[in-house]
Amino acid sequence: MQIGRNDPCPCGNGRKYKKCCLSGNVTTSVELRYRRLSAAHDRLAERLMKYAVKTFGKDIFSCALNEFWIWPEDDKEAPDSECMDRQRPLFVPWLLFNWEYDEFDEDFKLNGPPDRTVAELYAMDKGTQLEPMELALIGAVNRKPYSLWEVLKVEPGKGISLRDALTGAEISVEERSGSRYVKPADILFGRAVSVEGVGMLIGLAATVIPPRNKPEIIQLRNQIKAGLPSITDQDLYEHDVEIRAAFLDIDERLHRPPQICNTDGDPIEFHKIIYAVESPEEAFRKLASLCATDGKADLRETAEIDADGQIRRVEIPWNRKGYKGKPEFTNTLMGTIRIDGRKLSVEVNSAERAKKIRKEIQKRLGMGVRFKADRILELDAMAASVIPEKQKPERSAEQDELMQHPEIQAHMAEMMKRHWEGWVNMKLPALGGKTPKQAVKTADGREAVEALSADAARERPDDPVMGDLNRNGVRRAREILGLSKSVK
Numbered sequence: 001m002q003i004g005r006n007d008p009c010p011c012g013n014g015r016k017y018k019k020c021c022l023s024g025n026v027t028t029s030v031e032l033r034y035r036r037l038s039a040a041h042d043r044l045a046e047r048l049m050k051y052a053v054k055t056f057g058k059d060i061f062s063c064a065l066n067e068f069w070i071w072p073e074d075d076k077e078a079p080d081s082e083c084m085d086r087q088r089p090l091f092v093p094w095l096l097f098n099w100e101y102d103e104f105d106e107d108f109k110l111n112g113p114p115d116r117t118v119a120e121l122y123a124m125d126k127g128t129q130l131e132p133m134e135l136a137l138i139g140a141v142n143r144k145p146y147s148l149w150e151v152l153k154v155e156p157g158k159g160i161s162l163r164d165a166l167t168g169a170e171i172s173v174e175e176r177s178g179s180r181y182v183k184p185a186d187i188l189f190g191r192a193v194s195v196e197g198v199g200m201l202i203g204l205a206a207t208v209i210p211p212r213n214k215p216e217i218i219q220l221r222n223q224i225k226a227g228l229p230s231i232t233d234q235d236l237y238e239h240d241v242e243i244r245a246a247f248l249d250i251d252e253r254l255h256r257p258p259q260i261c262n263t264d265g266d267p268i269e270f271h272k273i274i275y276a277v278e279s280p281e282e283a284f285r286k287l288a289s290l291c292a293t294d295g296k297a298d299l300r301e302t303a304e305i306d307a308d309g310q311i312r313r314v315e316i317p318w319n320r321k322g323y324k325g326k327p328e329f330t331n332t333l334m335g336t337i338r339i340d341g342r343k344l345s346v347e348v349n350s351a352e353r354a355k356k357i358r359k360e361i362q363k364r365l366g367m368g369v370r371f372k373a374d375r376i377l378e379l380d381a382m383a384a385s386v387i388p389e390k391q392k393p394e395r396s397a398e399q400d401e402l403m404q405h406p407e408i409q410a411h412m413a414e415m416m417k418r419h420w421e422g423w424v425n426m427k428l429p430a431l432g433g434k435t436p437k438q439a440v441k442t443a444d445g446r447e448a449v450e451a452l453s454a455d456a457a458r459e460r461p462d463d464p465v466m467g468d469l470n471r472n473g474v475r476r477a478r479e480i481l482g483l484s485k486s487v488k
Helices: 029-056 060-068 081-097 118-129 132-141 211-225 233-238 240-255 280-290 296-301 351-368 379-386 389-402 406-423 443-456 464-480
Strands: 147-155 159-164 170-174 187-195 198-204 270-277 311-321 331-340 343-348 369-377
Touching (some): 029 060, 029 081, 029 132, 029 198, 060 081, 081 118, 081 132, 081 240, 118 132, 132 187, 147 211, 147 240, 159 187, 170 187, 211 443, 233 240, 280 296, 280 351, 296 311, 331 351, 343 351, 351 369, 406 464, 443 464
Parallel strands (some): 170 198
Antiparallel strands (some): 159 170, 187 198, 270 369, 311 331, 331 343
């Protein structure tokens, strides 16, 4: 049938054909069906929401929300408004196509029948009055479980190829907006279905899960499988609560404000501890050995000496040999000790280190030192004291210029190479305490290492030079582990 330029567009969005699909926005039959199905879904969802309230009453939302959030017992477990808004695109489709009223629910007594989804009841009630596309959508979406989908391939502005990380099923979906911000190896939570031959995402979380979370998803998969030959959609539906709880936990962690820690894993908290000492010279002699990289003679060479040859001012780095997780670094700076006449001060970056150095100073100096104050400094003020605001752009520009020198890049490349060669033998919590070399000996372990390396290859996106060096290092690690050199 010939479609007139001024006829309603067959995609169903209400616009004229000449201003919609004829304009070139839609060029294939699949894209046209996707537009029509999307419009039909929006109309159906609106009708289902009204039907849900009419059938069950307004308390349906409170009852369903309580289940969706895994029955929180108190305010600490209940989601905040920001979290609820973030999960709205998941909750509404789940309410319409997955939620079933439990008549034994002690908190809510609703009018509607139990053990039926809203979509099922609507289809039974309307029967032949339903549009063909509505029937197709209900048939494809109803009771289709949410799952965790790994991104295999992306065509920006067009679609995404996905693999169910739990069942292994694969599907290509038409997805315009989402395909612009996801990358291969990312993980999405939602429902992917095929409707009349068109792949669609109906219920999709706004949160994109990075590859580093893949190992815990593999653990979830093994828990669900538990001796089964394979995992089916029915298995996912029966484990709906566990799967959703796992996603909500990951989502909460990804949106939790980051806690910056030092190399010992202690939360960053800048302390400046101040003492009065009887003798600067004696304080220097008794504290100098806290520096593991320089001897007393070396430190004295940097000091200011008085007329009697005694220490007046000196700075002592408090450090130790080695650096956790970075074998290419030879030492760790714990803090800085400064002696200025009879004033002794120590700057450290955690409460734990402050406690440790206070105990050490008291033990070493005894009656020769008097504690005066332990001041906690604000992070912004500390940064400003170290790098004055007016110097920041110049120093950044100097650093960028320095990184352009081939000899500097070669040095950094060698450091990065050594780091990643050492990484393959590191025991990683994400791998259950195994090293990548140990983990790749099993299929699950290999899959987990693949994901971790894909995540690691994305580091340093704001620094092109270091980003390239890091990716080269990841490729070297993958080569050692017998994985493909390419990184997603």
